[in-house]
Amino acid sequence: MKAFQDYYPENLAHCYGCGGQNPHGHHIKTYWDGEETVTRYTPQPYHTAVPGFVYGGVLASLIDCHSTGSAAAALYRAQGREMDSQPPVRCVTGSLHVDYLKPTPLGCELEIRGHIREIKGRKVIVESTLSVDGVVTVRGQVVALQMPEDFGV
């Protein structure tokens, strides 16, 4: 099954968080699971805050890219379009909010689940949780904006 990120056009696939063309990046992959979106990712051993726990900046990055990918997928779905149809839809982050509820242990697979809260024109609000073995350690909310066609050109 292809992930949302597998549909990114080549010129928009260099994101450090989710672009397949960035050799240094996280390469996250996001999928629909019914009405929710899901990303699973295992941080590297050096993604530490204090030893044994995941660095908050990486957790924020995961919430961010999971949410912008989810927002684009939601726009395709709302328009009744396949993700390989033209023109491509990509979103950027307008704002990111992350609540760190408890320390996230390092060395485990993390599951990020997104819920599309609102679609209004080019704006999509995505609420997400990040959990380890079913325990939610982080909550996030992203206001994503559909990227102008000439962004970065």
Next chain:
Amino acid sequence: MKAFQDYYPENLAHCYGCGGQNPHGHHIKTYWDGEETVTRYTPQPYHTAVPGFVYGGVLASLIDCHSTGSAAAALYRAQGREMDSQPPVRCVTGSLHVDYLKPTPLGCELEIRGHIREIKGRKVIVESTLSVDGVVTVRGQVVALQMPEDFGV
């Protein structure tokens, strides 16, 4: 001049964003400038969102570590203590909010400036701006919490 991060005790200096002991990390350095705190950092060429612009997750990470470092420095200062006095003060992030006002160009030095909005017990609220050549591209707010002495032990 020593940065805030140079005072971290060895067991708390492994943070991917600001720990001197993490060979893979960003190694940010933060200083007082009067009542404000300042961090300067130049992202790596691969820290891209779309080509030519800085990845939002790295910008969030910079706001995060700049702010928790600033919060710890503010607690030392509020207590009239030097940063090499015992016991050490470190802060973790309770919540992180980032507004992306405009794309941040890649290849430039970024300046993050923090303002201590509030200190209440173990909680410190830090508001920050991130700018390139004097143009603010990102605003952030962090609620930082003084780390319990037994965190990560």
